[in-house]
Amino acid sequence: MFKLFLIEDDSTLFHEIKERLTSWSYDVYGVNDFSQVFQEFTAIKPDLVIIDIQLPKFDGFHWCRMIRTHSNVPILFLSSRDHPSDMVMSMQLGADDFIQKPFHFDVLIAKIQAILRRVYNYNTEQIELKTWCGAAVDYQKNTISNEMGTIELTKNEMFILRQLIEQKNKIVSRDALIKSLWDDERFVSDNTLTVNVNRLRKKLEELQLGRFIETKVGQGYIAVEEEQPL
Known part of the structure; x- marks a missing residue:
């Protein structure tokens, strides 16, 4: 202890x-x-x-x-x-x-x-908690919190967010996300990936974080984390 x-x-x-x-x-x-x-x-x-x-x-x-x-x-x-x-x-x-x-x-x-x-x-x-853009992401509870409040994500949404956060500021291809979801026995298609990402981004808007998940046309998605000023 x-x-x-x-x-x-x-x-x-x-x-x-x-x-x-x-x-x-x-x-x-x-x-x-x-x-x-x-x-x-x-x-x-x-x-x-x-x-x-x-x-x-x-x-x-x-x-x-x-x-x-x-x-x-x-x-x-x-x-x-x-x-x-x-x-x-x-x-x-x-x-x-x-x-x-x-x-x-x-x-x-x-x-x-x-x-x-x-x-x-x-x-x-x-460790099941991660900080991202000043928010606390709880992988175990499928929640993300900051001073704006707390939102709950579905398991698929959290899985996608986790993949992006663990490779923040780097583009994660759609193929890589789909493969990861399939490997985890979460059966998704290209269309359902789009739906899940859009829902994730919409929920993150409640915490003013939606803009930090960017779509790179023809490449994939990226979780941006700006340097926090002293």
């Missing part, structure tokens, strides 16, 4: 995040004394630190500096502040990622899993 140190002074938000993370089998610790954050970090020895910027006594940047002088533990910032300089400062201090409040919990989970997978190289076959 991974130990997470959640440095958040909003009691309501802390307990909400802790409850959700605990349901994912993470061991979550909070701060008892905001003037002793580093000492508590040292005692807990967490596998990942989640830290807000605006805190009592000293801000999150201060504690990030302190932690980085002694540890390379991954650090994820949460903040309601949206100024680009805050994001840049976080990365310059050695943070691994930055999420702006309010956020969708599935996005937080996906980012935590991605960081832990990268740092600790744990079994990626257990």
